Amino acid sequence: MQVYHKLKDFTKKYPRMAVALGMFDGVHIGHQSIIRRAVDLARSADGTSAVFTFSNHPLSVLSPQHMPLQLGTEALKEQLVAGLGVDVLVSIPFTREFAQRTPEEFLELLRADFAPRFVVTGPNYTFGQRGRGTHRQLLRDGPAYGFQTEICPAVLRGGRIVSSTRIRALIAEGELAMANDFLGHPFRLVERVIHGDRRGRTLGFPTANLPILPGVAMLPNGAYAVRVAYDGQWYGGMASIGSNPTFAGCSRRVEVNIADFSADIYDRELTVDFLAKLRDEQRFASAEQLVRQLTKDRARAAAIWRTQLPS
Numbered sequence: 637m638q639v640y641h642k643l644k645d646f647t648k649k650y651p652r653m654a655v656a657l658g659m660f661d662g663v664h665i666g667h668q669s670i671i672r673r674a675v676d677l678a679r680s681a682d683g684t685s686a687v688f689t690f691s692n693h694p695l696s697v698l699s700p701q702h703m704p705l706q707l708g709t710e711a712l713k714e715q716l717v718a719g720l721g722v723d724v725l726v727s728i729p730f731t732r733e734f735a736q737r738t739p740e741e742f743l744e745l746l747r748a749d750f751a752p753r754f755v756v757t758g759p760n761y762t763f764g765q766r767g768r769g770t771h772r773q774l775l776r777d778g779p780a781y782g783f784q785t786e787i788c789p790a791v792l793r794g795g796r797i798v799s800s801t802r803i804r805a806l807i808a809e810g811e812l813a814m815a816n817d818f819l820g821h822p823f824r825l826v827e828r829v830i831h832g833d834r835r836g837r838t839l840g841f842p843t844a845n846l847p848i849l850p851g852v853a854m855l856p857n858g859a860y861a862v863r864v865a866y867d868g869q870w871y872g873g874m875a876s877i878g879s880n881p882t883f884a885g886c887s888r889r890v891e892v893n894i895a896d897f898s899a900d901i902y903d904r905e906l907t908v909d910f911l912a913k914l915r916d917e918q919r920f921a922s923a924e925q926l927v928r929q930l931t932k933d934r935a936r937a938a939a940i941w942r943t944q945l946p947s
Contacts, residue, residue, distance in 0.1 A: 637718040639725045641691065647751040650724055652683025654754040655746070655783075657761055660689050661800045662707030663716035665820035666758060666791040671720045673788055674756040678723070681753055686724040687717050688750070694730045705804055705853040707819075712826040715907070739769030743781045752783045759787055793818055810856040812913055822863075822909035822944075823855065825890060829901050841930050843876075843891035844901055846908065855910060857888075857917035861937035863945055864894050865907035871897055872941035874933055875908060878917040893930075895938070912940050 640646075646653070656674035660667045671687060678685035691710050695703045708716075710727065717725050728734075737745070742764045746752060755774060763769040774785040790797045798818045806815040807823060816822050827846040848854050857878035864873045873894040879887060892908055914933050920926040 637714075637722055637725055639714060639727065641727060641729075643726070643728055643745070643749050645749055646686075646724070646726075647749070650684035650686065650750075652678070652681045653686050653724075653750050653752045654678035654681070654683060654756065655686045655688050655750055655752040656722075657688055657755060657757040657763070659693065659800075660687065660713060660717070661693070662803055662819055663713060663720075663821075664707075664798055664800065664803055664818055665793075666788075666798045668720060668820055669791055670756050670758055670788045671717065671722060673786060674754065675721045677754045677756065677786070683753060684723045685721070686726060686750065686752075687722050688726045688746075689713075690730040691727045692730050694735065697730055697732055698735060703851070704801070706851060707800055707803060707807075707853050708824065709826060709849070709852065711905070712824055715826060716821070716824075736765055739764030739773055740777075742769060743773075743777060746783070747781045754786065755783050756786045756788060759790055804853050807853045807855055810858075810913065812855060812860075812910060816910075822911055824910070825908045826905065827890075827908075828903055828905050830889075831902065841893045841927070841934075842898075843893050844906060846890040846892065846906065848877075848888055848890060854890075855913075859914040859917070859933050861911045861914055861940040862892065863909045863911060863941050864892060864897075865909075866894075866897075866899075866901060866904065870946050871895055872938060872945060873897075873908075874914065874930075874937040875910065876917070893934070895934075895941075909944075911944055 654674040654677040656671045658667060658670060675685040693703060693706065714725060755778060757771060759771055761771055771787045778785040803815050803818050812823060825846060829844045830847055855877055860875045862873045862875045864871045871894045873892055876891045914936055
């Protein structure tokens with residue numbers, strides 16, 4: 637997949653484009669239905685599938701005080717979109733200047749830079765100044781700009797629409813199984829390893845430490861069964877979210893113990909999928925008590941990840 641962070645004329649390099657439009661925070665099952673439809677339409681036309689999105693949420697510019705926590709970083713979005721078979725990802729910064737474009741100017745941008753044959757989005761998509769453009773305008777005016785519009789229906793779970801807002805609430809509540817069902821993939825963290833205190837290796841449970849970034853949704857503190865991808869290989873593991881209350885002076889972070897792994901991965905990127913919660917965060921009276929609990933945690937985690945490691 638080719639990734640672009642600036643607009644340009646894509647029309648000569650990428651013919652017969654099918655473009656999926658949306659913010660796609662979390663790339664949940666509703667988003668996936670939109671993106672997969674664009675991929676299918678592009679293939680049927682022997683063309684190019686594309687996702688056109690923003691690298692930052694519009695509210696971060698228009699109303700920062702109402703900015704929701706995001707379900708992941710740009711690196712995560714890129715990874716998940718690529719996994720859906722998309723040819724081109726165009727993820728540009730949302731700016732105040734861009735926000736001033738009228739719906740008609742946005743449609744003209746699509747025609748000039750993408751010349752799409754198809755545009756695919758969901759029923760709640762808006763575009764242009766103050767969100768005045770809607771899916772109805774895309775359906776009505778698309779042919780005048782050279783494209784056919786498809787509006788994918790909302791995806792339901794238990795009679796409720798799957799949305800990024802609902803998934804944020806599930807994550808905050810620690811409802812991991814339901815959040816993963818709505819996401820269509822395990823809740824995922826993609827980050828670079830940072831320095832820790834190296835205490836884990838003295839306990840026999842060395843960990844890779846990952847930051848919890850401000851503005852990004854995270855599960856409640858506790859121990860979790862996880863699977864970890866590094867350098868194209870998946871491993872089982874367990875992760876602790878929290879400040880490690882047994883020892884003083886630790887900031888909130890994610891500590892990941894990877895099974896059967898010993899490489900030095902400082903400043904290298906890890907992908908961590910959260911599969912199930914093992915227990916709440918605890919403070920132990922001694923390091924020996926902590927080690928006994930970690931041994932039990934690892935046995936429970938292994939029973940979970942063994943069934944969920946990619947072959």
